[in-house]
Amino acid sequence: MIKDKSVQVFLDELASKASTPGGGSAAAIIGAMGAALISMVANFTVGKKGYEDADADARDILQHSEDLRDQLTGMIKADVDVFNRVMAAYGMPKETDEEKAARSEEIQAALKEATDVPLACAHASAEVIKLCQPIAEKGNKNVISDAGVAVLAGQAALRSAALNVYINIGGIKDAAFRSDRQKQLEDILAGMDALTEDVYELVKSKL
Protein backbone atom coordinates (compact mmCIF):
# COMPACT_ATOMS: atom_id res chain seq x y z
CA MET A 1 0.00 0.00 0.00
CA ILE A 2 1.12 3.56 -0.71
CA LYS A 3 1.18 4.53 2.97
CA ASP A 4 3.79 1.84 3.57
CA LYS A 5 6.10 3.19 0.88
CA SER A 6 8.76 5.77 1.66
CA VAL A 7 8.03 9.44 1.06
CA GLN A 8 10.73 9.41 -1.65
CA VAL A 9 9.22 6.39 -3.46
CA PHE A 10 5.74 7.90 -3.20
CA LEU A 11 7.00 11.15 -4.77
CA ASP A 12 8.82 9.22 -7.51
CA GLU A 13 5.66 7.24 -8.34
CA LEU A 14 3.53 10.40 -8.21
CA ALA A 15 5.84 12.04 -10.76
CA SER A 16 6.05 8.99 -13.02
CA LYS A 17 4.08 8.12 -16.13
CA ALA A 18 1.63 5.93 -14.22
CA SER A 19 -1.97 6.90 -13.53
CA THR A 20 -1.75 5.97 -9.86
CA PRO A 21 -0.98 7.38 -7.43
CA GLY A 22 -2.43 10.66 -8.73
CA GLY A 23 -4.00 13.84 -7.46
CA GLY A 24 -6.66 11.99 -5.46
CA SER A 25 -4.11 10.16 -3.34
CA ALA A 26 -2.06 13.35 -3.07
CA ALA A 27 -5.12 15.20 -1.77
CA ALA A 28 -5.74 12.50 0.85
CA ILE A 29 -2.12 12.64 2.05
CA ILE A 30 -2.12 16.44 2.21
CA GLY A 31 -5.36 16.31 4.21
CA ALA A 32 -3.85 13.66 6.52
CA MET A 33 -0.83 15.93 7.02
CA GLY A 34 -3.20 18.73 8.05
CA ALA A 35 -4.90 16.44 10.57
CA ALA A 36 -1.50 15.27 11.86
CA LEU A 37 -0.36 18.86 12.43
CA ILE A 38 -3.52 19.59 14.45
CA SER A 39 -2.69 16.50 16.53
CA MET A 40 0.84 17.80 17.03
CA VAL A 41 -0.36 21.17 18.36
CA ALA A 42 -2.92 19.38 20.57
CA ASN A 43 -0.21 17.02 21.85
CA PHE A 44 1.90 20.05 22.84
CA THR A 45 -1.10 21.55 24.66
CA VAL A 46 -2.50 18.59 26.64
CA GLY A 47 -0.96 18.52 30.13
CA LYS A 48 1.11 21.65 29.42
CA LYS A 49 1.67 24.16 32.22
CA GLY A 50 -0.12 27.41 31.45
CA TYR A 51 -2.69 25.65 29.23
CA GLU A 52 -4.81 24.09 31.99
CA ASP A 53 -7.96 25.87 30.74
CA ALA A 54 -7.45 24.48 27.24
CA ASP A 55 -6.69 20.93 28.38
CA ALA A 56 -10.14 19.35 27.97
CA ASP A 57 -10.70 21.00 24.59
CA ALA A 58 -7.24 19.98 23.38
CA ARG A 59 -7.98 16.36 24.32
CA ASP A 60 -11.26 16.45 22.36
CA ILE A 61 -9.55 18.07 19.39
CA LEU A 62 -6.80 15.44 19.46
CA GLN A 63 -9.33 12.60 19.39
CA HIS A 64 -11.13 14.23 16.47
CA SER A 65 -7.94 15.06 14.51
CA GLU A 66 -6.59 11.52 14.92
CA ASP A 67 -9.90 10.12 13.69
CA LEU A 68 -9.74 12.42 10.64
CA ARG A 69 -6.13 11.40 10.04
CA ASP A 70 -7.18 7.73 10.02
CA GLN A 71 -10.01 8.45 7.60
CA LEU A 72 -7.82 10.47 5.23
CA THR A 73 -4.98 7.94 5.34
CA GLY A 74 -7.48 5.26 4.29
CA MET A 75 -8.52 7.39 1.34
CA ILE A 76 -5.01 7.24 -0.17
CA LYS A 77 -5.69 3.62 -1.10
CA ALA A 78 -9.43 4.11 -1.75
CA ASP A 79 -8.57 6.59 -4.50
CA VAL A 80 -6.25 4.12 -6.24
CA ASP A 81 -8.78 1.29 -5.90
CA VAL A 82 -11.66 3.25 -7.39
CA PHE A 83 -9.49 4.57 -10.22
CA ASN A 84 -8.59 0.98 -11.09
CA ARG A 85 -12.27 0.01 -10.94
CA VAL A 86 -13.18 2.77 -13.43
CA MET A 87 -10.34 1.75 -15.77
CA ALA A 88 -11.38 -1.92 -15.56
CA ALA A 89 -14.98 -0.97 -16.33
CA TYR A 90 -13.97 0.90 -19.49
CA GLY A 91 -11.89 -2.14 -20.47
CA MET A 92 -14.84 -4.57 -20.33
CA PRO A 93 -15.85 -6.31 -23.59
CA LYS A 94 -18.46 -4.53 -25.72
CA GLU A 95 -19.16 -6.87 -28.63
CA THR A 96 -22.68 -8.10 -27.86
CA ASP A 97 -25.65 -6.11 -26.57
CA GLU A 98 -25.43 -7.98 -23.27
CA GLU A 99 -21.75 -7.08 -22.95
CA LYS A 100 -22.47 -3.45 -23.81
CA ALA A 101 -25.22 -3.26 -21.19
CA ALA A 102 -23.08 -4.91 -18.50
CA ARG A 103 -20.13 -2.64 -19.32
CA SER A 104 -22.27 0.49 -19.24
CA GLU A 105 -23.80 -0.51 -15.92
CA GLU A 106 -20.39 -1.16 -14.36
CA ILE A 107 -18.97 2.14 -15.71
CA GLN A 108 -21.87 4.02 -14.13
CA ALA A 109 -21.47 2.23 -10.80
CA ALA A 110 -17.70 2.82 -10.84
CA LEU A 111 -18.11 6.52 -11.66
CA LYS A 112 -20.54 6.90 -8.76
CA GLU A 113 -17.99 5.37 -6.41
CA ALA A 114 -15.28 7.54 -8.00
CA THR A 115 -17.42 10.56 -7.10
CA ASP A 116 -18.13 9.46 -3.54
CA VAL A 117 -14.49 8.72 -2.64
CA PRO A 118 -13.23 12.30 -3.27
CA LEU A 119 -16.50 13.66 -1.81
CA ALA A 120 -15.65 11.86 1.44
CA CYS A 121 -12.11 13.28 1.19
CA ALA A 122 -13.58 16.77 0.72
CA HIS A 123 -15.81 16.26 3.76
CA ALA A 124 -12.93 15.11 5.98
CA SER A 125 -10.68 17.92 4.71
CA ALA A 126 -13.34 20.50 5.58
CA GLU A 127 -13.44 18.99 9.08
CA VAL A 128 -9.67 19.49 9.26
CA ILE A 129 -10.12 23.18 8.38
CA LYS A 130 -12.87 23.61 10.99
CA LEU A 131 -10.75 21.94 13.67
CA CYS A 132 -7.86 24.33 13.01
CA GLN A 133 -9.82 27.26 14.45
CA PRO A 134 -10.16 26.05 18.06
CA ILE A 135 -6.60 24.69 18.15
CA ALA A 136 -5.22 27.95 16.73
CA GLU A 137 -7.18 29.85 19.39
CA LYS A 138 -6.32 27.66 22.38
CA GLY A 139 -3.25 25.65 21.42
CA ASN A 140 0.34 25.99 22.61
CA LYS A 141 1.68 29.22 21.09
CA ASN A 142 5.16 27.74 20.66
CA VAL A 143 3.89 25.50 17.86
CA ILE A 144 0.99 27.63 16.67
CA SER A 145 2.49 28.08 13.19
CA ASP A 146 1.79 24.37 12.67
CA ALA A 147 -1.94 25.13 13.02
CA GLY A 148 -1.45 27.59 10.16
CA VAL A 149 0.22 24.95 8.00
CA ALA A 150 -2.60 22.56 8.96
CA VAL A 151 -5.33 24.87 7.71
CA LEU A 152 -3.52 25.48 4.41
CA ALA A 153 -3.10 21.72 3.96
CA GLY A 154 -6.80 21.23 4.72
CA GLN A 155 -7.75 23.82 2.14
CA ALA A 156 -5.48 22.36 -0.56
CA ALA A 157 -6.86 18.87 0.15
CA LEU A 158 -10.47 20.10 0.07
CA ARG A 159 -10.17 21.96 -3.22
CA SER A 160 -8.15 19.11 -4.77
CA ALA A 161 -10.81 16.60 -3.76
CA ALA A 162 -13.44 18.89 -5.27
CA LEU A 163 -11.63 18.72 -8.64
CA ASN A 164 -11.80 14.93 -8.48
CA VAL A 165 -15.54 15.07 -7.80
CA TYR A 166 -16.03 17.38 -10.80
CA ILE A 167 -14.12 15.02 -13.16
CA ASN A 168 -16.11 11.92 -12.35
CA ILE A 169 -19.56 13.43 -11.90
CA GLY A 170 -19.56 14.58 -15.53
CA GLY A 171 -19.84 11.04 -16.88
CA ILE A 172 -22.74 9.99 -14.64
CA LYS A 173 -26.13 9.64 -16.34
CA ASP A 174 -28.25 9.51 -13.17
CA ALA A 175 -29.32 13.16 -12.88
CA ALA A 176 -30.67 12.78 -9.34
CA PHE A 177 -27.33 11.36 -8.16
CA ARG A 178 -25.43 14.14 -9.92
CA SER A 179 -27.46 16.97 -8.43
CA ASP A 180 -27.41 15.37 -4.97
CA ARG A 181 -23.60 15.06 -4.94
CA GLN A 182 -23.14 18.53 -6.47
CA LYS A 183 -25.30 19.97 -3.68
CA GLN A 184 -23.33 18.03 -1.06
CA LEU A 185 -20.05 19.35 -2.43
CA GLU A 186 -21.32 22.93 -2.53
CA ASP A 187 -22.42 22.61 1.11
CA ILE A 188 -19.00 21.26 2.10
CA LEU A 189 -17.13 24.03 0.25
CA ALA A 190 -19.31 26.88 1.54
CA GLY A 191 -17.38 29.26 3.76
CA MET A 192 -14.22 27.15 3.86
CA ASP A 193 -11.96 29.60 1.99
CA ALA A 194 -13.06 32.42 4.33
CA LEU A 195 -12.50 30.24 7.40
CA THR A 196 -9.04 29.28 6.11
CA GLU A 197 -8.11 32.97 5.81
CA ASP A 198 -9.47 33.70 9.31
CA VAL A 199 -7.37 30.93 10.85
CA TYR A 200 -4.29 31.92 8.81
CA GLU A 201 -4.56 35.53 9.98
CA LEU A 202 -5.16 34.41 13.58
CA VAL A 203 -2.00 32.31 13.46
CA LYS A 204 0.02 35.15 11.88
CA SER A 205 -1.16 37.50 14.63
CA LYS A 206 0.21 35.10 17.25
CA LEU A 207 3.69 34.61 15.76
Next chain:
Amino acid sequence: MIKDKSVQVFLDELASKASTPGGGSAAAIIGAMGAALISMVANFTVGKKGYEDADADARDILQHSEDLRDQLTGMIKADVDVFNRVMAAYGMPKETDEEKAARSEEIQAALKEATDVPLACAHASAEVIKLCQPIAEKGNKNVISDAGVAVLAGQAALRSAALNVYINIGGIKDAAFRSDRQKQLEDILAGMDALTEDVYELVKSKL
Protein backbone atom coordinates in the same frame (compact mmCIF):
# COMPACT_ATOMS: atom_id res chain seq x y z
CA MET B 1 16.12 10.70 6.82
CA ILE B 2 12.43 11.56 6.72
CA LYS B 3 12.15 10.95 2.97
CA ASP B 4 13.23 7.35 3.53
CA LYS B 5 10.49 6.73 6.11
CA SER B 6 7.10 5.43 5.07
CA VAL B 7 4.24 7.87 4.55
CA GLN B 8 2.49 6.30 7.56
CA VAL B 9 5.52 6.68 9.85
CA PHE B 10 6.03 10.26 8.65
CA LEU B 11 2.40 11.09 9.47
CA ASP B 12 2.71 9.40 12.88
CA GLU B 13 5.82 11.42 13.70
CA LEU B 14 4.24 14.62 12.40
CA ALA B 15 1.27 14.09 14.75
CA SER B 16 3.42 13.14 17.74
CA LYS B 17 4.64 15.26 20.63
CA ALA B 18 8.02 15.83 19.02
CA SER B 19 9.12 19.14 17.53
CA THR B 20 10.38 17.54 14.33
CA PRO B 21 9.18 16.88 11.77
CA GLY B 22 6.90 19.92 11.89
CA GLY B 23 5.21 22.39 9.58
CA GLY B 24 8.42 23.28 7.77
CA SER B 25 9.03 19.71 6.63
CA ALA B 26 5.33 19.34 5.84
CA ALA B 27 5.50 22.43 3.62
CA ALA B 28 8.53 21.02 1.76
CA ILE B 29 6.78 17.68 1.15
CA ILE B 30 3.57 19.36 -0.03
CA GLY B 31 5.64 21.52 -2.39
CA ALA B 32 7.48 18.43 -3.63
CA MET B 33 4.11 16.75 -4.25
CA GLY B 34 3.08 19.76 -6.33
CA ALA B 35 6.28 19.49 -8.38
CA ALA B 36 5.78 15.71 -8.77
CA LEU B 37 2.24 16.22 -10.10
CA ILE B 38 3.53 18.69 -12.71
CA SER B 39 6.06 16.03 -13.72
CA MET B 40 3.26 13.48 -13.99
CA VAL B 41 1.22 15.67 -16.35
CA ALA B 42 4.37 16.44 -18.36
CA ASN B 43 5.22 12.72 -18.53
CA PHE B 44 1.74 12.05 -19.94
CA THR B 45 2.26 14.79 -22.55
CA VAL B 46 5.78 14.10 -23.84
CA GLY B 47 5.61 11.82 -26.89
CA LYS B 48 1.81 11.66 -26.75
CA LYS B 49 -0.17 11.56 -29.98
CA GLY B 50 -2.16 14.76 -30.40
CA TYR B 51 0.27 16.75 -28.25
CA GLU B 52 3.11 17.11 -30.77
CA ASP B 53 2.97 20.92 -30.56
CA ALA B 54 3.37 20.79 -26.78
CA ASP B 55 6.18 18.24 -26.80
CA ALA B 56 9.18 20.57 -26.53
CA ASP B 57 7.53 22.71 -23.85
CA ALA B 58 6.47 19.64 -21.86
CA ARG B 59 10.07 18.37 -21.91
CA ASP B 60 11.33 21.73 -20.60
CA ILE B 61 8.62 21.80 -17.93
CA LEU B 62 9.49 18.25 -16.86
CA GLN B 63 13.15 19.13 -16.44
CA HIS B 64 12.24 22.19 -14.37
CA SER B 65 9.63 20.39 -12.23
CA GLU B 66 12.00 17.52 -11.48
CA ASP B 67 14.66 20.04 -10.44
CA LEU B 68 12.14 21.76 -8.14
CA ARG B 69 11.10 18.39 -6.73
CA ASP B 70 14.74 17.61 -5.89
CA GLN B 71 15.18 21.01 -4.23
CA LEU B 72 11.99 20.70 -2.18
CA THR B 73 12.73 17.11 -1.17
CA GLY B 74 16.09 18.29 0.16
CA MET B 75 14.35 20.94 2.22
CA ILE B 76 12.47 18.29 4.25
CA LYS B 77 15.75 17.49 5.99
CA ALA B 78 17.10 21.05 5.91
CA ASP B 79 14.11 22.19 7.98
CA VAL B 80 14.78 19.57 10.65
CA ASP B 81 18.52 20.35 10.70
CA VAL B 82 18.06 24.08 11.14
CA PHE B 83 15.39 23.59 13.81
CA ASN B 84 17.86 21.43 15.73
CA ARG B 85 20.56 24.09 15.28
CA VAL B 86 18.27 26.78 16.77
CA MET B 87 17.34 24.54 19.71
CA ALA B 88 21.01 23.69 20.33
CA ALA B 89 21.90 27.39 20.26
CA TYR B 90 19.28 28.23 22.91
CA GLY B 91 20.67 25.34 24.98
CA MET B 92 24.23 26.71 25.04
CA PRO B 93 25.69 27.66 28.43
CA LYS B 94 25.13 31.25 29.60
CA GLU B 95 27.02 31.60 32.86
CA THR B 96 29.97 33.79 31.92
CA ASP B 97 29.98 36.89 29.70
CA GLU B 98 31.99 34.96 27.11
CA GLU B 99 29.41 32.16 27.12
CA LYS B 100 26.55 34.65 26.85
CA ALA B 101 28.20 36.35 23.87
CA ALA B 102 28.95 33.06 22.11
CA ARG B 103 25.41 31.81 22.73
CA SER B 104 23.83 35.03 21.48
CA GLU B 105 26.00 34.99 18.36
CA GLU B 106 25.08 31.38 17.56
CA ILE B 107 21.36 32.04 18.19
CA GLN B 108 21.45 34.91 15.72
CA ALA B 109 23.32 32.87 13.11
CA ALA B 110 20.91 29.95 13.58
CA LEU B 111 17.83 32.19 13.29
CA LYS B 112 19.20 33.65 10.06
CA GLU B 113 19.59 30.15 8.64
CA ALA B 114 16.12 29.27 9.99
CA THR B 115 14.78 32.21 8.00
CA ASP B 116 16.63 31.37 4.80
CA VAL B 117 15.58 27.69 4.71
CA PRO B 118 11.81 28.41 4.55
CA LEU B 119 12.53 31.42 2.30
CA ALA B 120 14.14 29.00 -0.18
CA CYS B 121 11.12 26.70 0.23
CA ALA B 122 8.81 29.66 -0.48
CA HIS B 123 10.84 30.50 -3.58
CA ALA B 124 10.72 26.94 -4.94
CA SER B 125 7.00 26.64 -4.14
CA ALA B 126 6.28 29.83 -6.07
CA GLU B 127 8.18 28.31 -9.00
CA VAL B 128 5.87 25.27 -8.71
CA ILE B 129 2.84 27.56 -8.94
CA LYS B 130 4.25 29.40 -11.97
CA LEU B 131 5.05 26.11 -13.74
CA CYS B 132 1.45 24.92 -13.30
CA GLN B 133 0.18 27.52 -15.75
CA PRO B 134 1.93 26.29 -18.93
CA ILE B 135 1.32 22.62 -18.09
CA ALA B 136 -2.38 23.31 -17.37
CA GLU B 137 -2.59 25.12 -20.72
CA LYS B 138 -0.69 22.60 -22.83
CA GLY B 139 -0.67 19.33 -20.90
CA ASN B 140 -2.58 16.11 -21.58
CA LYS B 141 -6.23 16.84 -20.80
CA ASN B 142 -6.79 13.32 -19.42
CA VAL B 143 -4.69 14.14 -16.36
CA ILE B 144 -5.22 17.89 -16.26
CA SER B 145 -6.90 17.77 -12.83
CA ASP B 146 -3.47 16.82 -11.47
CA ALA B 147 -2.20 20.23 -12.58
CA GLY B 148 -4.99 21.71 -10.44
CA VAL B 149 -3.92 19.66 -7.43
CA ALA B 150 -0.32 20.72 -8.15
CA VAL B 151 -1.12 24.44 -8.01
CA LEU B 152 -3.06 24.05 -4.74
CA ALA B 153 -0.14 22.10 -3.26
CA GLY B 154 2.25 24.82 -4.42
CA GLN B 155 0.12 27.51 -2.81
CA ALA B 156 -0.21 25.64 0.51
CA ALA B 157 3.56 25.05 0.55
CA LEU B 158 4.32 28.69 -0.28
CA ARG B 159 2.07 30.17 2.40
CA SER B 160 3.23 27.58 4.96
CA ALA B 161 6.86 28.43 4.25
CA ALA B 162 5.99 32.11 4.66
CA LEU B 163 4.70 31.40 8.19
CA ASN B 164 8.03 29.77 9.02
CA VAL B 165 9.89 32.84 7.75
CA TYR B 166 7.71 35.11 9.91
CA ILE B 167 8.38 33.07 13.08
CA ASN B 168 12.14 33.13 12.81
CA ILE B 169 12.64 36.62 11.46
CA GLY B 170 11.10 38.12 14.60
CA GLY B 171 14.03 37.09 16.77
CA ILE B 172 16.74 38.48 14.47
CA LYS B 173 18.46 41.68 15.66
CA ASP B 174 20.14 42.57 12.35
CA ALA B 175 17.62 45.06 10.95
CA ALA B 176 19.18 45.10 7.47
CA PHE B 177 18.89 41.29 7.25
CA ARG B 178 15.30 41.41 8.47
CA SER B 179 14.14 44.00 5.97
CA ASP B 180 16.03 42.32 3.13
CA ARG B 181 14.38 38.94 3.78
CA GLN B 182 10.97 40.52 4.37
CA LYS B 183 11.28 42.25 1.00
CA GLN B 184 12.35 39.00 -0.66
CA LEU B 185 9.36 37.17 0.81
CA GLU B 186 6.93 39.90 -0.27
CA ASP B 187 8.33 39.72 -3.80
CA ILE B 188 7.93 35.94 -3.85
CA LEU B 189 4.33 36.08 -2.54
CA ALA B 190 3.23 38.89 -4.88
CA GLY B 191 0.57 37.72 -7.32
CA MET B 192 0.80 34.05 -6.36
CA ASP B 193 -2.72 33.74 -4.89
CA ALA B 194 -4.19 35.33 -8.02
CA LEU B 195 -2.13 33.04 -10.27
CA THR B 196 -3.26 30.01 -8.25
CA GLU B 197 -6.91 30.97 -8.80
CA ASP B 198 -6.30 31.52 -12.52
CA VAL B 199 -4.76 28.07 -12.93
CA TYR B 200 -7.45 26.42 -10.77
CA GLU B 201 -10.21 28.00 -12.89
CA LEU B 202 -8.38 27.04 -16.10
CA VAL B 203 -8.21 23.42 -14.93
CA LYS B 204 -11.89 23.41 -13.87
CA SER B 205 -12.87 24.75 -17.30
CA LYS B 206 -11.10 21.79 -18.95
CA LEU B 207 -12.66 19.00 -16.85
